[in-house]
Amino acid sequence: MERNFYSFSPITGEKLGPFKDMKRKEVAAVIEQAKAGQKEWAALSLGTRIGYFKKMRRIIADNAEEYAKKIHSDNGKSVVEALTSEIIPVLSMLEYCIKKGKHVLKPVKVRLPFYFFGKKAFYIFEPMGVIGIIGPWNFPLHLVVVPAVSALLSGNSVVIKHSSQTPFAGLIIEDIVKKAEIPGGVVNVVWGKGSAGQYIAEGDIDKLFFTGSVETGKKLARICADKLIPIDLELGGSDPCIVLENARLKRTAKGIVWGALLNSGQACISIERVYVTEKNYPLLLEYIKQAISEITTGKEEDADIGVMTSASQVKIINNQLESAVKQGAVIITGGKCKDFHFKPTLITDCTNKMDIIKNETFGPVIAIVKTKNDEESLKLANDSGFGLSSSLYGNRKKALEFSKRIEAGSVVINNSLLPIVSAELPYGGVKKSGIGRYHGEEGIKTFCNIKSILIDKEYCKKEDFAWAPYGKNVRKKYLAFIKETWGKRSIVKYFYALPLLFKKR
Secondary structure, three states, X not given: OOOEEEEEOOOOOOEEEEEEOOOHHHHHHHHHHHHXXXXXXXXXXXXXXXXXHHHHHHHHHHOHHHHHHHHHHHHOOOHHHHHHHHHXXXXXXXXXXXXXXXXXXXXXXXXXXXXXXXXXXXXXXXXXXXXXXXXXXXXXXXXXXXXXXXXXXXXXXXXXXXXXXXXXXXHHHHHHHHHHOOOOOOEEEEOOOHXXXXXXXXXXXXXXXXXXXXXXXXXXXHHHHHHXXXXXXXXXXXXXXXXXXXXXXXXXXHHHHHHHHHHHHOOOOOEEEEEEEOXXXXXXXXXXXXXXXXXXXXXXXXXXXXXXXXHHHHHHHXXXXXXXXXXXXXXXXXXXXXXXXEOOXXXXXXXXXXXXXXXXXXXXXXXXXXXXOHHHHHHHHHOOOEEOEEEEEOOHHHHHHHHOOOOOOXXXXXXXXXXXXXXXXXXXXXXXXXXOOEOHHHHHHOOEEEEEEEEEOXXXXXXXXXXXXXXXXXXXXXXXXXXXXXXXXXXXXXXXXXXXXXXXX
């Protein structure tokens, strides 16, 4: 009997579906299809693969409005945010791979030390095979297609599991693949609930890339550990913003509001906690309230900020707000949700002991913590189990100094959120926020096996000096060589290497 699942549009309340809920055998069959497709894909030249990327770029650009409206319908974000946070990042990554792909994946020559006389070496980047990609509901297209493109460039095939809460992402991916005429088995979409993602992890894949919660990431990491395959984890965050005493407060407030409210705060790198000194606290609050009042929110396509995606996330936010108020926090604006529309919320008098500060909120909430000085702001910002992204507002020199001391995978100075939409910058977290990096060169090479190649020129047709049998008095020769090369580090070290080149039986 065929299993199906349904989803609901947070915009219209419409029941979406049915969509197929794949069983273990069906997922295994998709992986086998990916293994066959990968061999053919890897056999193509890099230039040919890039040619398909050019097709994908044109198709996505031509259908940008249609795709953005689909994302708006089943995710709840506004159409403009679907364009800026879903479509543009994918196009940027395709553009990066098209322009930089050959450079990133070209063989790397290695300069060997003098005692490797007569030899040369280099290393190359080869595909791993089949890459499993499991993505979340908050950026349902962006957070599966960007790692997929990165993996495809070097010749891998991909098996993608998008979130069952946002099924239209799967339809968009299948449409792009069909229109770009990508060969069969190269890009594969698995349909299903959470169990389908587990089936991918347990299947015959060569690497897993997961974006989602910390707890699910841990479970998948255990599965991969048992199989001895690598995994990259892009997990949760409770990202801090430090407002330095010399910050321009009016501009800072606008940056904080955008950084906290994008996608109704449902972003792993959204600003969730703001640390500001006593000196700047009153004025910053006024500017933040003003900035919030200028933003339109709701279900309309042209709203600045859309609505929440799921009722379960609304419940988490309400619980955190209620707990914070009981502990002395004060809700200045917002704090209420009706029909998935959660009003932008400003809450003050927060402390690092509160759940709303310690844990990921994932909603349109700006929590303010008052500090004595900038040093205390930094200390409290680092007092967290998370370390995904962070923001610093203030004088460039001081902000740069603080950026080196903040515990996070990325730091944005006088802005917010931008690393996740930059194709060039490696992106990922520290602490509980994840393992590994994607985007940029590192994000392409993370899906490669690196193969080292050393070539001996058969100098003078003689056997290598390092081979056994070693000859007479070889121990003394090696000791002299070691002493001169790494002890004294004298120029005469080259002369001490010469006796080793000529063996005496």
